Amino acid sequence: MSSLLARYIPESIVQFIRLNYLLILGFSILCIPTIADLSQDLWQTPEQGHGPFILAIILWLFYKTNTEGRPAEARSNNISGAIIFSVGALSYILGRSQEIWLFEVGAFIPMLSGLILLIAGSAALKKYFFAISFIVFLIPLPGVVVDALTSGLKSQVSHWAEVLLYAANYPVARSGVMLVVGQYQLLVADACSGMNSLFSLFALGLLYIHIGGYGFSWRGIFLFLCVVPIAFIANVIRVMILILVTYHFGDAAGQGFIHGFAGMVVFAVALIAFFITDFLLGLIFVKKAAK
DSSP: HHHHHHHHHHHHHHHHHHHHHHHHHHHHHHHHHHHHHHHGGGGGGGGGGGGHHHHHHHHHHHHHHTTTOSSSOOOOHHHHHHHHHHHHHHHHHHHHTTTTTHHHHHHHHHHHHHHHHHHHHHHHHHHHHHHHHGGGGSSSOOOOHHHHHHHHHHHHHHHHHHHHHHTTTEEEEEETTTTETEEEEOOOOGGGTTHHHHHHHHHHHHHHHHHOTTSHHHHHHHHHHHHHHHHHHHHHHHHHHHHHHHHOOHHHHHHHHHHHHHHHHHHHHHHHHHHHHHEEEEEHHHHHHOO
């Protein structure tokens, strides 16, 4: 069996499975049912469509961290590991039985941390800290929190879309999050508020900062803070595009393929803007270092 694995799977992955098979087996037994339910439920919605993307990043982070070598200390911490894992297990049982995603998905952070402490000790937990903390982006926020966040975002996005298009002499008016352009009415929904792209950009921003080795430097902090305005501006542009398409080509065009396509294009633009921001910051910090 091992020779078959070595023949068709890269040696680094085979080594990872050999060293961590207990962790992989135990975590998979708990994780697979949750992921299956998420893929059939929340990940089908526009608000949580970034879930599979985040999961892929988490898996890659664990693989990448493992290839960097094992920590010098490999002493297990049974007491701390058992306590942390037990807290996570109780949260998982509560969330799974009561269908509370916050507890069920959030439980994987303490459970995984506890397992690593039990198997490899605190040095290994420190090594995998970033990969484990990335699970935060996989946790669905409670509806109350989402409503509180999106209500303000929707209002501001619709406000600036109206201001900019009105300045361009388009017949646009607004009442709350309802935009009226010509004979058409458009409601700025939760998906248009920017929460999707905000979470995805936050995740990508942290990943980019981590891979770039910026850490808690001024460049890394400033780059991370730029995620919010970039995501906000991108979603204002998205709403403006939908308004213009609806005004010029009708409601069917605005709510059809263009609606989803505009979201993908705007996310790509936001990502490019993030990279450009990093490039400009690089020039600034290089000049300061030269002085």
